[in-house]
Amino acid sequence: MKELILLVFLTSLFFNACDKNNESSNKEYRIVSELNSGIYKFDYVYDNNQIVQLIRQIESNDEVWEEDYQVDFYYDNNRIFSIGSFITADGLMQDRKWSATFNEGRIIEEKVSYYISEEWVPDNKYSYVYDNDKLNTATKYYYNSGGEAYPYYRYECHYTDELLSEYYKVYYEDGQWVTDQKTECSYSGGHISQMIKYDSLNEELFPLTKNEYDHSNGKIAQINYFLWEAGDWNLEGYDQYDYDAHGCLSEFSTTGQTIQYEYEEGEGNIEQFFYTPLGLLWPNPQVSKKQEEESFFINRLLKIAL
Numbered sequence: 389m390k391e392l393i394l395l396v397f398l399t400s401l402f403f404n405a406c407d408k409n410n411e412s413s414n415k416e417y418r419i420v421s422e423l424n425s426g427i428y429k430f431d432y433v434y435d436n437n438q439i440v441q442l443i444r445q446i447e448s449n450d451e452v453w454e455e456d457y458q459v460d461f462y463y464d465n466n467r468i469f470s471i472g473s474f475i476t477a478d479g480l481m482q483d484r485k486w487s488a489t490f491n492e493g494r495i496i497e498e499k500v501s502y503y504i505s506e507e508w509v510p511d512n513k514y515s516y517v518y519d520n521d522k523l524n525t526a527t528k529y530y531y532n533s534g535g536e537a538y539p540y541y542r543y544e545c546h547y548t549d550e551l552l553s554e555y556y557k558v559y560y561e562d563g564q565w566v567t568d569q570k571t572e573c574s575y576s577g578g579h580i581s582q583m584i585k586y587d588s589l590n591e592e593l594f595p596l597t598k599n600e601y602d603h604s605n606g607k608i609a610q611i612n613y614f615l616w617e618a619g620d621w622n623l624e625g626y627d628q629y630d631y632d633a634h635g636c637l638s639e640f641s642t643t644g645q646t647i648q649y650e651y652e653e654g655e656g657n658i659e660q661f662f663y664t665p666l667g668l669l670w671p672n673p674q675v676s677k678k679q680e681e682e683s684f685f686i687n688r689l690l691k692i693a694l
Contacts, residue, residue, distance in 0.1 A: 416653065416654060416655045417634055417636055417651040417652065417653060417654075418432070418434065418651060418652060418654055418655065418656035418658060419432055419636075419649055419650070419651055419658065420432050420650055420651060420652045421649070421650040422647060422648070422649050422650075423647065423648045423649075423650075424645060424646075424647045425644075425645045425646050425647070426447060427446065427447055428444060428445070428446060428447075429444070429445040429446075429447075429453060430442060430443070430444050430445075431443045431445070432656075432658070434654070434656050437654070437655045437656055437657060438461070438463065438656065438657045439461055439656055439657060439658050440460065440461050441458065441459065441460055441461065442458070442459040442461075443455055443457070443458050443459075444456060444457040444458070455475045456474065456475050457472065457473070457474055457475060457483075458472070458473050458475055458480065459471070459472045459473075460473075466489060466490045466491065467487060467488065467489050467490070468487065468488050468490070469485065469486070469487045470485070470486045470487075471484070471485050472484040472485070472486075482503040483502070483503055484500065484501070484502055484503070485500070485501045485502075485503070485508055486498065486499070486500050487499045494516070494518065494665070495516060495665065496515070496516050497513060497514065497515050497516065498513060498514040499512075499513040500512050500513065509531075510531040510535060510537075511530070511531060512528060512529060512530045512531065512540075513528070513529050513531075513537060514526055514527065514528055514529075514666075515527045515529065516665050518665075522545070522547055523545050523665035523668055524544075524545060525542050525543065525544055525545070526542060526543045526545075526665055526666055526669075527539055527541075527542035527543075528540050528541055528542065538560075539560040540559070540560060541557060541558060541559045541560065541568070542557075542558055542560075542565070543555050543556065543557055543558075543666070543669060544556045544558060545668060545669075551573070551575055551578075552573050552668050552669075553572070553573055554570060554571060554572050554573060555570075555571050555573075555668070555669055556569070556570050556571075557569040557570075557571075567588050567591075568587075568588050569585055569586060569587055569588060569596070570585070570586045570588070570593055571583055571584065571585045571586070571669070572584045572586075577603075579601070579603050579606070580601050580671045581600070581601055582598065582599065582600050582601065583598070583599045583601075583671075584597075584598045585597045585598070594616075595616040596615075596616055597613065597614065597615055597616065598613075598614040598616070598621055599611055599612070599613055599614075600612040600614070601671070605635075607629070607631060607635070607673065608629055608671070608672065608673050609628070609629055610626055610627065610628050610629070611626060611627045611672070612625075612626045613625050613626060613627075625642070625643050626642070627640065627641070627642045627672075628640070628641045628642070629673050632651075634651070636649070636651055637649055637673050640673075
């Protein structure tokens with residue numbers, strides 16, 4: 389809701405699936421361009437139905453688009469790598485590397501490293517544990533100067549009637565896991581309708597924020613954001629989503645920014661980057677070949693790659 393333009397590629401951008409029940413969407417569509425308020429533009433490049441490159445452009449003062457960041461993707465069996473580089477007059481300057489390990493189509497580990505002093509230095513990683521087909525825990529680790537990973541926090545998920553009903557964010561402190569936040573999820577007609585987050589203080593939980601989800605034709609049309617103040621919920625802002633004739637997200641708008649999307653016919657594997665179990669925790673529209681709203685896969689491509 390409150391992300392600045394600068395954070396667009398550091399946080400999650402939200403897209404929506406092409407509705408497989410819509411007669412006009414009997415062909416596959418893949419995103420090829422994304423324009424953020426006329427300031428940033430992202431172009432997606434595919435080869436043999438796989439995304440191989442993402443290029444960011446920034447609009448200069450003389451209204452000329454200039455490429456300033458590039459992400460290249462590489463594939464190795466059950467692993468995917470991406471390397472992000474700044475585009476300079478002297479060539480590419482490597483910046484950030486992301487890798488993901490898959491098992492039966494699910495991400496089981498993500499790792500981020502930064503290019504420092506001409507070598508890749510590991511920074512953090514996520515490790516995912518499943519119970520059958522459900523996410524059980526998602527643990528974030530950071531690396532110390534010796535290259536050893538240590539746990540920082542994790543999400544613990546609980547389900548009711550096959551749907552995520554609540555999850556906890558717990559931090560690792562002095563050798564034990566300590567609850568920091570709890571989030572409760574409510575549904576209407578099988579779709580997410582409300583999420584309430586509670587903060588922990590002296591082992592007690594207090595309401596913090598609330599998200600309310602409005603749907604249209606089975607898709608998220610608006611998310612309203614509330615903050616608990618003076619004993620009541622106060623509206624802080626909202627996000628809106630508009631769709632094209634194929635059911636694909638055409639425009640996302642929020643306070644201070646508007647993002648427009650363009651598509652082309654054809655298949656791609658970009659949904660692999662959206663298929664992250666953390667999407668359970670932040671349901672929003674996404675670009676995907678499937679309409680699986682009950683799974684809430686989130687688009688974290690730019691957070692992952694840049």
